[in-house]
Amino acid sequence: MDLNFMLTNEAGRMKQILGQAGFVVDVATISGEILKTDSMSVKPDIKLSEVNIREYSGFIMPCMATRDTIVLPEEINFVKKVVNSGKPVAAQNGAVCILAKAGVLKAKKFALEESIKDMFPEIFKNAVYSGFGVVQDGNIITSGSCPMMARMTGRKDGTDELTNKLIEAIKAKN
Numbered sequence: 001m002d003l004n005f006m007l008t009n010e011a012g013r014m015k016q017i018l019g020q021a022g023f024v025v026d027v028a029t030i031s032g033e034i035l036k037t038d039s040m041s042v043k044p045d046i047k048l049s050e051v052n053i054r055e056y057s058g059f060i061m062p063c064m065a066t067r068d069t070i071v072l073p074e075e076i077n078f079v080k081k082v083v084n085s086g087k088p089v090a091a092q093n094g095a096v097c098i099l100a101k102a103g104v105l106k107a108k109k110f111a112l113e114e115s116i117k118d119m120f121p122e123i124f125k126n127a128v129y130s131g132f133g134v135v136q137d138g139n140i141i142t143s144g145s146c147p148m149m150a151r152m153t154g155r156k157d158g159t160d161e162l163t164n165k166l167i168e169a170i171k172a173k174n
Helices: 003-020 073-085 093-101 114-119 147-153 159-173
Strands: 059-061 090-094 134-137 142-145
Touching: 003 147, 003 159, 059 159, 073 090, 073 093, 090 093, 090 159, 093 114, 093 142, 134 159, 142 159
Parallel strands: 059 090, 090 142
Antiparallel strands: 134 142
């Protein structure tokens, strides 16, 4: 994965859109360590274990969050808590695997690059596949096309639409 490309065009773009909409954005990672490339670095604001879900209006997970679909228990537990809290959560492409492994996609519509869905049929067996665009089912919003996938397939990148759908969902809750 091209970390610089994804930090700039996905995580950075999500943060930019949310900021322009008036939201304060905190970047959380499991380790709290700085994400570095040759040309940039991103310092997380908080460790995932320290996030107080009640203090946030919603959550968004870029595709790059999954490290090739390896999902850690901390991510699964966090997603379960977010969904149980009723807060909107958005996930893009590979990060949709976190939602599936947390069991929050059961009987829910979701978007995902089909090749990823097909690699892990067991975690998506009780969910409703709805293509690779942006799909919202209640407080869960998913996109099947991140900047890297768009670059590889020629499909439209879902970053802007996913982020804007999250903003709409947050505003509808308030």
